[in-house]
Every structure is written in C-alpha cells, then in structure tokens.
Amino acid sequence: MSIQDTATGLGADEQLSSAGARVKSRTGLRYFLRSFASDSPLNIVALVIIAIFIFMSLLGPTLAPYNAIKPDILHKFQGPSL
Numbered sequence: 001m002s003i004q005d006t007a008t009g010l011g012a013d014e015q016l017s018s019a020g021a022r023v024k025s026r027t028g029l030r031y032f033l034r035s036f037a038s039d040s041p042l043n044i045v046a047l048v049i050i051a052i053f054i055f056m057s058l059l060g061p062t063l064a065p066y067n068a069i070k071p072d073i074l075h076k077f078q079g080p081s082l
Contacts, residue, residue, distance in 0.1 A: 036043050056063070
C-alpha cells in the first residue's frame with residue numbers, strides 16, 4: 001500500500017474522519033505561524049522586535065565602523081572631514 005489511500009484518493013495527512021470532513025495536518029511552519037499570530041497580537045510585536053535586534057547585530061559593523069571603546073586621542077579636536 002502506498003502513501004495515498006486507494007479507497008479515498010487522499011494522502012496520509014488528509015484522511016476522512018467519521019463525519020466526512022477532511023482532517024488537516026497540524027504540523028508544519030504554516031500552522032505554527034497561524035497559531036502563533038492568532039494567540040495574541042503581542043506575539044507578532046515581540047517577533048518584530050527580535051527581528052530588528054538580529055538585523056541590527058548583523059549590520060552593526062556597517063552602521064558604526066569605528067571602535068566605541070578605544071578613543072582616538074590624537075585626533076580628538078580635529079574638525080570634520082569632507
């Protein structure tokens with residue numbers, strides 16, 4: 001017997017229940033994201049904040065190329081350059 005049921009023509013994750021309705025699989029990324037978003041809107045806000053922190057950590061050297069801990073004492077009073 002293969003993964004598809006020969007009597008119903010449905011895959012293993014979409015077998016017919018006793019009432020005749022399709023039973024969908026409750027696994028996978030799509031189900032997780034839908035349940036994660038519907039539980040509370042604060043989940044989405046937290047996810048966006050975490051994504052911003054990850055984005056800033058990856059682009060940190062580009063956004064601030066100079067060392068913030070080691071001061072450049074020799075050029076401290078030099079004017080801005082063009």
